[in-house]
Amino acid sequence: MTIGSFFSSFKFWGNSQEQEAQRGRMQEIDLGVHTIRSHGGRVASKHKHDWVILVILIAIEIVLNLISPFYRYVGKDMMTDLKYPFKDNTVPVWSVPVYAVLLPILVFACFYLKRTCVYDLHHSILGLLFSVLITGVITDSIKLATGRPRPNFYWRCFPDGKELYDALGGVICHGKPGEVKEGHKSFPSGHTSWSFAGLTFLSLYLSGKIKAFNGEGHVAKLCLVIFPLLAACLVGISRVDDYWHHWQDVFAGALIGFLVAAFCYRQFYPNPYHEEGWGPYAYFKAAQERDGVPVTSQNRDALRTMSLQTDSISLENMESGSSITPPR
Secondary structure, three states: OHHHHHHHHHHOOOHHHHHHHHHHHOOOOOOOOOOHHHHHHHHHHHHHHHHHHHHHHHHHHHHHHHOOOOOOOOOOOHHHHHOOOOOOOOOOOHHHHEEEEHHHHHHHHHHEEEEEEOHHHHHHHHHHHHHHHHHHHHHHHHHHHHOOOOOOOOHHOOOOOOOOOOOOOOOOOOOOOOHHHHOOOOOOOOHHHHHHHHHHHHHHHHHHHHHOOOOOOHHHHHHHHHHHHEEEEEEHHHHHHHHOOHHHHHHHHHHHHHHHHHHHHHHHOOOOOOOOOOOOHHHHHHHHHHHHOOOOOOOOHHHHHHHHHHHHHHHHHHOOOOOOOOOO
16 A cells, blocks of 8 residues: 555544454455346446447447448549459458457456456446447448548449449449449448457456556566457458558548547546556445445545455455455
8 A cells, every 4th residue: 555545544534443444344345246146137227328328329330331321423533543453351241240349248258257246247348339339330420421432442333344434524333232332431441440449448458457557567468468459450451451441541440449449448447557457446336335435536545445455365365265364
């Protein structure tokens, strides 16, 4: 405990004896106390409005995929930059939800099995879904409004290579309507934005859980945190290599996904480099409420510091199979 946090807790409780009593009660808020069976329904009910918003976001995303984009003027002199080969996707569309949503949820579930904290499981899944869905809505809205042609637009518009233009020099496409429609959805990259939304959230989650920024200098932890971001970068690069996107599309998609994921993560968790970055805000709030302590800005730091110390000791005891009284 730092000198600042010691005096903060001392000021609130008045004396060291009351502080020790509070620390003993904090042991009740321990790993394994908040399970899906005991608190799952209560936690989900408390966030029922958030789940309703998620359903609305899904509906909006479906509608956006049914709307035709703005058909931007494409002239004959522009075709030089839009004549790249029409290739298949290196990263299939169906695989994006698998690695950007299901894979992180699997990681969350593994941590739940290890630590049995329903607050962590619920908030991580909720935050992840908000991250990818908000990113999807933003990305597709910009796609429809911009209507930028893809690098392979020529072969979508003229699959047989026979060009046809109107009196103003604009293209008259005779390709498949669905392919021409998708040809006007280049900016920004959906693959990239979804990848960064899901995998950035996972990276932040892992960095908090393994305490990658605790100042101990374990580079192995940093490598584990960087890996999801590297995977997202490679997905973005594949979109340029496949000639489905310009590099600006990929950059914008990465920026959208990264920022949305960061904001959504911070709604539920402290910064990963914070001493309490391993747990959601709701966990520490439950610790205070269970002890009958009102959640105020005056006592939050003191109680969270004591909770962190107690939980760290408890986790070590669980792993060693021993029961050791916390040092006084």
